[in-house]
Amino acid sequence: MNSNLKNLKTELKLELQSILSYWMENTLDEKNGGFVGQIDYNNNTNDEAEKGSVLNARLLWTFSAAYKISKKQDHLDTAKRAFEYISEHFYDSEFGGVFWSLHSDGTPKDTKNQIYALAFVIYGLSEYYSVTEDNKSLHLAIALYNRIQKHSYDNEKGGYLEAFTRDWKPIDDLRLSEKDANEKKTMNTHLHIVEGYANLYKVWKDESLRKVIIELLETIEKYFINTETGHLRLFFDENWIEKKDVISYGHDIEAAWLLLQCAEIAGDGNLIERYKKYAVQIADVTKEGIDKDGGLWYEFDPETNELIAEKHWWPQSELMIGYFTAWQLTGKQEYLDIIFKNWDFTQKHIIDKKNGEWFWGIFSDYSTMKKDKAGFWKCPYHNGRACIELIHRIES
Template sequence: MSIQLKQLKTELSAELDSILKYWSKHTLDNENGGFIGQIDCNDHIIANAEKGAVLNARILWTFSSSYKVTKKESHRKIAQRAFEFLADHFYDAEFGGLFWSINVDKTPKDTKNQIYALAFAIYGLSEYYAIAKDEKALEIAINLYLKIQEHSYDPINKGYFEAFTRDWQPIDDLRLSDKDANEKKTMNTHLHIVEAYANLLKVWKDKKLQNDITELLETIEKYFINTQTGHLRLFFDENWIEKPDVISYGHDIEAAWLLLQCAEISENQTLIENYAQYAIQMAEVTKEGLDTDGGLWYEFDTKKNELVAEKHWWVQAEALIGFYNTYQLTGDKSYLDIVYKNWKFIKKHILDKQNGEWFWGINRDYSLIEKDKAGFWKCPYHNSRACLELINRIKT
């Protein structure tokens, strides 16, 4: 192994420790339970901010997964805290779903069943079960999987619908966030359902689940991957009529490695071979979004034919894994060079060296994007996962 690669692994191990320290020190809500709902870019806690299911589920995944590497009891305890808070306050035992958000006093706020959130709960719960062997965690994960299959799965056209009311009725606003198109089937939700299902399969060897993963990967292959361009198609209606949108470099490079990992867990040889090829193709076209400084731009708006000139933290994190994965698949060191350059960019512009954690991102002129340090969408999942994946992949 090269000295440079060894140095990268050492630095990423230190950065993982730094990320976990930040979340351990600053985000525990000792007054109301669980975790602080929002911390702004200046590290100020926003009092009475609602608590999001996705944030809680991602904290659960992060500390559970990190415990496998760090073996620190403090990390296991935070994972347990996240599990108990999710099970007690986000999980909807009455209807078998998951509240999208709760108030600071732990009462439900937004009670819709956003399938994306259920998927992340499965992802976190299955990871926690792997370290704690808590049967309740596995039981809730399986229950959520069964609810997704019962209500969200489209038996006619395949794929999964986005969102429902608390009691599983149709809902008008299906969007994950204000920036998303209000469409019934999205790449982002399908990507994270298959990620969640694959993680569940690692701890619950169920044949039906394995078959559902295989079908999901085949559906993604058929509709979401544009094999002509190598980019992802993002939004569709229920009949798979595409609603063209932006090119998302972050999702392209995330899907490149993550879908291959899911295919490997599925043990379907044809899908493994196909997704290995897609991984290379998608990484190759993602290079279009690389800037000369090593950072990866957020999106390209094809309608306006212009770059969305921002470099977000999560896009950089996924670039680290995606391009390293392509280096592993091809042996081509030019992909490794992209990883080194991207990490250098992250260290220079994205890491908050004073207070810890990663900034949301920067604009074209290198000014900070003044958004949350922790919040509904700013979670420790992407950056900790980038550290964990490369720590595990770089063999010393």
């Protein structure tokens, strides 16, 4: 193992421990159970903030996956806390879905079924099952998988529809967040459905699930990957008519490695070979979004030729795994060099040396973005997973 990789692995192990410690020390909600909904950039806790299903599902995944490396009981205990809170509060036992958000006291707030959230709960539950063999978590994951297949899968045109009411009726506002287009089929949701399904397949070798994963990867290849440019298409209506949008560098490089991993889990040789090519192609075109300091810019709008000149925490995390994958596939040193430079940038500008965890991001003048340290969209999944993935890959 070369010394740079050895050093990187050591630093990532320390950083993973630091990230997990932050969440255990700062986010446990001792009053209402589970985890607090928000901590601001100055580390002030908002005890009254709503609690998001995505954050809680990602906490479940992160602490379960980290336990495989650390073997620390408090990491497993934190995963168990997340599992129990999700199954008791977020899971809708009446209609078999997942509440999008809860009030701080754990009662339902936004009761819509956002398929993205169900997919993340499956991802977390299956990871938890892999370390505990708790049958309740597996049965819940399978039940949610069946719900998505029953209600969200488009039998006529293929792909998955974004969102539904609590009782699985059509809904007007399909968006994940205010910045998203209100469209029925999105890259982001398809990416995370296949991620959740592939993780479920690792612990539940159901042949029909495997076929669904293969179909999903073929759908993503057909509609969401622009094979000419190497970028992802983000938004479509129900008839697969594309709605023009930005280039999201973080989503591009995340998809590059994650879709290949899903193809490998499904074990389809043809898909694996195609997604290996995409992994390298996407990594190569994502270079256009890397600044000279090694940081990855957030987004680019080709219509206005405008760069969204921010560097958020999560694209840096995904860059590391995406370029490590490209290096593994090609052996080209340039991909490793991109990682080392980006990690240097992240340590200097993104990691909060004083209070722990990572800042949301920085602007082009290196000033810190004054957004959540923990919250609806700020979680330990991207940065925690980058540490976990690279530790495993460097070791193997």
